[in-house]
Amino acid sequence: xxxxxxxxxxxxxxxxxxxxxxxxxxxxxxxxxxxDLYFGMKTFEQxxxxxxxxxxxxxxxxxxxxxxQIDAFIGGDLSNQIAASNYAMEKINTPFIGIYxxxxxxxxxxILGANLINSGADKIVTFTSSHNNAAEKQFRYPIEYGxxxxxxxxxxxxxxxxxxxxxxxxxxxxxxxxxxxxxxxDIKDVYNMGAVMAPAAADTIYSHLQDTGRTIDYxxxxxxxxxxIYGMNILKDFMLNxxxxxxxxxxxxxxxxxxxxxxxxxxxxxGPVCAPxxxxxxxxEQMKQKKLKKVLLVATGALMNTTMVNQKLTIPAISxxxxxxxxx
Amino acid sequence: xxxxxxxxxxxxxxxxxxxxxxxxxxxxxxxxxxxDLYFGMKTFEQxxxxxxxxxxxxxxxxxxxxxxQIDAFIGGDLSNQIAASNYAMEKINTPFIGIYxxxxxxxxxxILGANLINSGADKIVTFTSSHNNAAEKQFRYPIEYGxxxxxxxxxxxxxxxxxxxxxxxxxxxxxxxxxxxxxxxDIKDVYNMGAVMAPAAADTIYSHLQDTGRTIDYxxxxxxxxxxIYGMNILKDFMLNxxxxxxxxxxxxxxxxxxxxxxxxxxxxxGPVCAPxxxxxxxxEQMKQKKLKKVLLVATGALMNTTMVNQKLTIPAISxxxxxxxxx
Numbered sequence: 256x257x258x259x260x261x262x263x264x265x266x267x268x269x270x271x272x273x274x275x276x277x278x279x280x281x282x283x284x285x286x287x288x289x290x291d292l293y294f295g296m297k298t299f300e301q302x303x304x305x306x307x308x309x310x311x312x313x314x315x316x317x318x319x320x321x322x323x324q325i326d327a328f329i330g331g332d333l334s335n336q337i338a339a340s341n342y343a344m345e346k347i348n349t350p351f352i353g354i355y356x357x358x359x360x361x362x363x364x365x366i367l368g369a370n371l372i373n374s375g376a377d378k379i380v381t382f383t384s385s386h387n388n389a390a391e392k393q394f395r396y397p398i399e400y401g402x403x404x405x406x407x408x409x410x411x412x413x414x415x416x417x418x419x420x421x422x423x424x425x426x427x428x429x430x431x432x433x434x435x436x437x438x439x440x441d442i443k444d445v446y447n448m449g450a451v452m453a454p455a456a457a458d459t460i461y462s463h464l465q466d467t468g469r470t471i472d473y474x475x476x477x478x479x480x481x482x483x484i485y486g487m488n489i490l491k492d493f494m495l496n497x498x499x500x501x502x503x504x505x506x507x508x509x510x511x512x513x514x515x516x517x518x519x520x521x522x523x524x525x526g527p528v529c530a531p532x533x534x535x536x537x538x539x540e541q542m543k544q545k546k547l548k549k550v551l552l553v554a555t556g557a558l559m560n561t562t563m564v565n566q567k568l569t570i571p572a573i574s575x576x577x578x579x580x581x582x583x
Numbered sequence: 584x585x586x587x588x589x590x591x592x593x594x595x596x597x598x599x600x601x602x603x604x605x606x607x608x609x610x611x612x613x614x615x616x617x618x619d620l621y622f623g624m625k626t627f628e629q630x631x632x633x634x635x636x637x638x639x640x641x642x643x644x645x646x647x648x649x650x651x652q653i654d655a656f657i658g659g660d661l662s663n664q665i666a667a668s669n670y671a672m673e674k675i676n677t678p679f680i681g682i683y684x685x686x687x688x689x690x691x692x693x694i695l696g697a698n699l700i701n702s703g704a705d706k707i708v709t710f711t712s713s714h715n716n717a718a719e720k721q722f723r724y725p726i727e728y729g730x731x732x733x734x735x736x737x738x739x740x741x742x743x744x745x746x747x748x749x750x751x752x753x754x755x756x757x758x759x760x761x762x763x764x765x766x767x768x769d770i771k772d773v774y775n776m777g778a779v780m781a782p783a784a785a786d787t788i789y790s791h792l793q794d795t796g797r798t799i800d801y802x803x804x805x806x807x808x809x810x811x812i813y814g815m816n817i818l819k820d821f822m823l824n825x826x827x828x829x830x831x832x833x834x835x836x837x838x839x840x841x842x843x844x845x846x847x848x849x850x851x852x853x854g855p856v857c858a859p860x861x862x863x864x865x866x867x868e869q870m871k872q873k874k875l876k877k878v879l880l881v882a883t884g885a886l887m888n889t890t891m892v893n894q895k896l897t898i899p900a901i902s903x904x905x906x907x908x909x910x911x
Contacts, residue, residue, distance in 0.1 A: 338888035350762035434678035560666035
């Protein structure tokens with residue numbers, strides 16, 4: 256399902272990161288980075304909530320607005336019951352739409368937000384977050400255990416990102432959005448999320464092109480969420496073999512966020528905040544400079560649940576895409 | 584935030600339950616009930632997924648449609664990462680919007696679905712589910728432990744419910760919807776969700792009346808989700824003391840679902856499926872018979888997360904409301 260938006264813009268964005276992201280390649284594009292993983296809080300989980308509230312505060316400051324001007328917030332994260340988001344929202348006391356799409360949360364939020372603006376809302380804020388230590392503890396093992404991991408592992412990024420949407424013609428235009436399907440290609444390996452998610456990304460890219468009648472060349476860049484270096488190659492093969500589509504102008508935010516030569520991040524970054532951390536800073540800057548005019552952002556989510564994995568079920572995935580354009 | 588919908592109808596609904604619900608007061612209004620809690624599956628978690636797929640199958644049969652006619656599904660449940668919903672959706676292979684609003688998921692889904700129909704989608708299906716044993720295991724203790732519980736406890740209902748939305752003037756009209764705020768009144772008691780959620784329900788009802796310029800008398804019935812018998816009284820007191828609004832024509836689906844005189848369900852039913860199980864059958868029947876013309880359905884969700892509770896944080900809550908009318 257692809258929805259076309261006539262008049263929706265991302266007017267402003269904000270990004271907050273942990274220390275690993277600050278040592279990555281895109282450091283200068285972040286609004287705020289913490290030196291340690293606690294962000295002044297007592298637990299990793301509460302640090303994640305703090306990062307969301309920070310991102311919203313910074314967004315408000317950059318856009319010179321306050322919460323009373325926002326019709327609704329849309330957000331989600333990886334924590335069970337999207338707790339990081341819920342606890343961030345209890346401090347805001349403004350209507351909230353909680354969503355879950357794992358690491359494709361950012362684009363799902365932008366699609367739903369764009370649809371609300373399109374149908375008359377004035378200002379919507381979308382946000383997402385992830386925290387390496389909180390996520391590893393919840394989904395695999397506490398990182399303090401120091402267990403070795405295979406090279407296909409991705410490294411959950413830490414931080415939060417927020418975006419302000421309105422119909423004011425300023426910033427980056429959300430031209431359309433494609434809601435993805437749940438795809439399951441029978442992978443059980445919790446250390447190979449790139450392989451789990453690549454088929455979902457392929458399905459969503461193909462659906463987007465079918466729905467819009469476009470060819471892949473329409474876009475200056477196709478940008479997947481967090482497939483990592485191995486997942487990228489799987490996606491390229493998958494697109495070519497299944498749909499005869501060659502992904503040339505293509506990159507993955509998971510591969511771009513860190514400095515893989517110097518940082519021990521395995522196949523690259525992952526987490527709901529990965530795609531917006533890269534897009535809201537570096538990519539939007541490229542777009543504003545007209546180096547990129549049309550970008551298809553295809554965030555990808557592995558819908559992993561430990562109970563289901565323990566019951567030997569394979570891991571489903573989903574991917575939601577948005578078409579971004581320079582506003583004029 | 585209240586959104587007005589000009590032309591959105593719940594054309595058809597379906598309900599599937601477990602054995603406890605079938606022994607309750609509303610048995611004759613359910614489409615299907617299972618005799619045991621496994622629904623022919625190996626685990627409670629997979630039983631919950633099965634109930635969603637059953638509800639969708641029944642909905643399709645009743646409405647004489649198939650999945651290729653559906654633009655998107657919107658759904659969620661209580662399981663971590665809304666796993667029950669994700670695994671149900673992998674069998675459907677149609678665009679999916681995953682949401683999390685705990686036991687207020689049904690009304691949030693209906694608001695988002697109505698907004699999509701309002702902006703041009705043809706057919707949207709919303710669904711939700713819960714499973715007593717899966718939920719108790721995840722949030723508290725496996726029920727097999729047989730731990731005693733205080734009387735303020737609510738009993739998570741088992742089953743799934745689905746609704747078909749379109750602009751076809753048939754069935755029940757969704758007149759408007761109010762997105763709720765995250766409210767936290769500092770309660771830590773995981774066995775008193777009614778008290779956790781009542782302030783969120785109060786805030787949403789008051790916001791709805793403010794936004795629409797209506798008085799409470801506009802509605803023939805205000806129906807909260809799953810406050811239970813004690814939560815109902817807290818809400819009544821809260822509305823009277825905080826807003827000087829007397830809730831006279833008022834009931835709670837948690838109090839209505841079971842036969843509290845005969846069934847050991849403490850303060851009543853809870854779970855995301857509770858509100859739609861009662862509404863889609865019994866209440867819609869009352870509406871079709873014109874015994875009720877205008878109903879405000881205020882589903883209520885406790886945004887409980889065990890990690891946060893273990894870290895001694897209090898439990899936030901949210902409530903989303905929809906205004907329902909007989910279609911003509």
